[in-house]
Amino acid sequence: MLRRALAILILLAMLPFGLTLLYTVPAVHPISTLMVKDLATLTGYDRRWTSLDAMGPLIQHSVMMSEDGQFCAHSGIDWAALNTVINDALSGEAARGASTIPMQTAKNLFLWQGRSFVRKAMELPLALFLDTVLSKRRVMEIYLNIAEWGPNIYGAEAAARHYFGRPASELTRRQAALLAVALPNPLERNPAKPSRGLNRLAANIERRALKAGGYVGCLEP
Template identity: 40%
Template sequence: MAKQALIKKRGRPVLTVVLVLIGLVVTSVAVLRLVPPPMTFLMVSRAIEGEGLSYRWRSLDDISPRLVEAVIASEDSTFCAHHGFDMKAIEKALKANARAEKRGGKRIRGGSTISQQTAKNVFLWPGRDWIRKGLEAGYTVLIETLWGKRRVMEVYLNVAEWAPGVYGAEAAARHWFGKSAADLSPREAARLAAILPSPRRYNASSPGPYVRRRASRVLAAMGTVRNDGLAACVLG
């Protein structure tokens, strides 16, 4: 009995630390439901590398609805239907990457939703290790629960990288098109969505053949998003 009591006593500080950490995490997520996120790990690391930093927060009401439709069409067509994870997309990504590895290639596809990308961008460091992926899953559940879809989209559009040192829809619109995010045309929105997978590689204002083709597909898919109400949880 004495040994069990000693073990129980020694375990209490560990449990206390765990509970405090969980409380801090939940509190930080709850706070960011109301206030704009500060600079992210990615922004800081890129700035330290000398890329500079252009980050301008804008309310979702001050961002063109066409950009919402474009990123849903391009990045996560089931955004309004899932609860943070698209299991079908994850399964497809795993199968595609397995086939690529068998051929001696690299991973070629990801299955992350907009919610997962937001959790990663705001709260975590860049990388693909399993610890970060586990934390990403936890944060995804929290933001889906505490923020809701509209806030998730608002934060995503404000912290996404759109060019070296350029973060958020407002900075991206001014960098690539010399205008506010509120004034983006459907074609411009489609081009911004088209470069999201590799924003450090592609050009939205003077796109090459690949970005033009991808933007055309996104532009066509935006009609489906609008007609089928796939952005209703954000724009409804």
């Protein structure tokens, strides 16, 4: 029994790495653990898989500038940002986020939600593996198709249609920025009815996306 349980644990630990290899195939459209939960609870979800080219650049650049400005430069983990967060935590300062897009993609694909040092520790090797095995474009494509944008709403295409009644490729710069700044708290932030603070954040991301330049080079076809 002990050997069997150990074998099962090893298989479960290796499953994300095997699935990551499968996700190199463009025709494979991964789903997140939250989507699995929605299916298991029979609530269903709205997700419309869309390629990066079909989404257009505005949502890509806005999300990258909002969530992970060094996405093209790091190898899955922004070590400088992570080190700053660790030092702040050790000094007793308020916790800040240092999750990169590969880390968030790993969490959404394979792990659970909520704050946890155990989960964060598991994210790191998975993010490194994702960034090594998958191209930057593929990581971004998966992320933009599994990110939660509201109750039972996943992916940029479904979010664009739900909040603004148009496909992601037809979003304005401000609409793309509003979707981007909603990501950290998608259950509380409504891009279609932004507060003054959310509008202020979106204006900042809109400016940053306009000047992104070489920062977004890895997303070019």
